[in-house]
Amino acid sequence: MVRSARxxxxxxxxxxxxxxxxxxxxxxxxxxxxxxxVRRLACVQAQALGGALVSVALRTQTRDLxxxxxxxxxxxxxxxxxxxxxxxxxxxEDVGWILRLTAPRRWKAEATRRAHFGVDEPLLxxxxxxxxxxxxxxxxxxxxxxxxxxxxxxxxxxxxxxYGRQRHLITNLSMQGLLIQSGFVPGRDELAFALxxxxxxxxxxxxAALREWMRRYVLxxxxxxxxxxxxxxxxxxxxxxxxxxxxxxxxxIAAVTxxxxxxxxxxxxxxxxxxxxxxxxxxxxLPGFDELILGYKDRSCTxxxxxxxxxxxxxxxxxxxxxxxxxxxxxxxxxxxKKSGPRVLVDPFPGETIDAERVDAVASTHPAFV
Numbered sequence: 001m002v003r004s005a006r007x008x009x010x011x012x013x014x015x016x017x018x019x020x021x022x023x024x025x026x027x028x029x030x031x032x033x034x035x036x037x038v039r040r041l042a043c044v045q046a047q048a049l050g051g052a053l054v055s056v057a058l059r060t061q062t063r064d065l066x067x068x069x070x071x072x073x074x075x076x077x078x079x080x081x082x083x084x085x086x087x088x089x090x091x092x093e094d095v096g097w098i099l100r101l102t103a104p105r106r107w108k109a110e111a112t113r114r115a116h117f118g119v120d121e122p123l124l125x126x127x128x129x130x131x132x133x134x135x136x137x138x139x140x141x142x143x144x145x146x147x148x149x150x151x152x153x154x155x156x157x158x159x160x161x162x163y164g165r166q167r168h169l170i171t172n173l174s175m176q177g178l179l180i181q182s183g184f185v186p187g188r189d190e191l192a193f194a195l196x197x198x199x200x201x202x203x204x205x206x207x208a209a210l211r212e213w214m215r216r217y218v219l220x221x222x223x224x225x226x227x228x229x230x231x232x233x234x235x236x237x238x239x240x241x242x243x244x245x246x247x248x249x250x251x252x253i254a255a256v257t258x259x260x261x262x263x264x265x266x267x268x269x270x271x272x273x274x275x276x277x278x279x280x281x282x283x284x285x286l287p288g289f290d291e292l293i294l295g296y297k298d299r300s301c302t303x304x305x306x307x308x309x310x311x312x313x314x315x316x317x318x319x320x321x322x323x324x325x326x327x328x329x330x331x332x333x334x335x336x337x338k339k340s341g342p343r344v345l346v347d348p349f350p351g352e353t354i355d356a357e358r359v360d361a362v363a364s365t366h367p368a369f370v
Contacts, residue, residue, distance in 0.1 A: 051287030222265030
């Protein structure tokens with residue numbers, strides 16, 4: 001990739017973090033609806049559903065959690081296992097072509113574990129028939145009811161094997177594009193499993209799909225490197241590198257060298273950074289799996305590697321909520337269990353000070369609390 005002459009080589013780590021906040025819509029959001037916010041990011045990690053809804057709301061002009069829920073209820077935003085074996089939010093029109101990119105690789109990667117639980121193609125075909133019949137008869141199902149529909153396939157195996165078989169059947173039927181999580185189970189904060197409607201797919205052919213996905217990833221996350229994109233998609237580096245180069249050549253994205261490392265970003269990001277950089281330094285409360293933290297292989301510009309253990313205790317993949325100020329993560333937070341007093345309990349990193357009154361002021365208009 002050839003670096004555009006417009007970009008200076010003096011951007012520091014704080015500016016990279018600020019630029020990423022701007023790219024993702026955390027700062028300077030341009031009146032996005034929830035579905036537009038999700039589309040900008042391409043996918044939003046969502047194993048913690050409540051946090052994912054907050055991540056989307058933070059990137060809309062109204063910051064209204066009810067609007068996010070309404071778009072999920074309408075089916076325009078859906079959840080499934082798009083990449084890295086993890087559930088993400090994406091849009092109903094995009095999920096089909098994204099799965100065509102990622103599902104074959106996941107199918108190969110999980111072959112040994114699938115075989116351990118006796119999940120083969122004939123079993124998947126039987127499972128598909130069972131869930132299709134159950135959903136056709138009763139409508140979208142809770143996970144509990146979906147699992148119940150698979151009961152005929154669980155005879156003669158242990159409880160541990162039963163759980164593993166259920167999980168692999170559900171995730172693989174989802175990655176094959178049969179199932180989707182769409183709308184809420186009545187009376188619960190749980191997404192229902194429905195049959196995916198292929199007619200909602202956007203008209204993007206397989207050849208153009210990776211290029212489009214990379215375009216959205218860069219515009220919604222930049223500045224990023226090839227390694228960031230490879231880790232985020234869990235796809236091979238060679239085609240990703242080629243598509244990023246093609247996007248630079250076409251002017252859809254721009255290349256910039258930062259600390260002798262080549263990055264790519266939106267062509268107008270430098271201009272937006274000059275407008276919104278100061279705003280990016282304000283205190284922000286992020287849910288645990290926000291894309292500002294999870295969307296990169298190298299997140300050191302936002303989260304000091306020395307503090308990662310405090311955010312992901314034990315390295316178990318469960319991320320705590322983070323307090324970001326001055327574009328850096330300064331500590332973690334959780335909702336106070338008390339009905340009176342501060343809404344938020346903060347745990348600053350060693351050597352950091354977080355103003356509790358300022359945190360409470362942010363919480364007063366934060367979508368997680370209103």
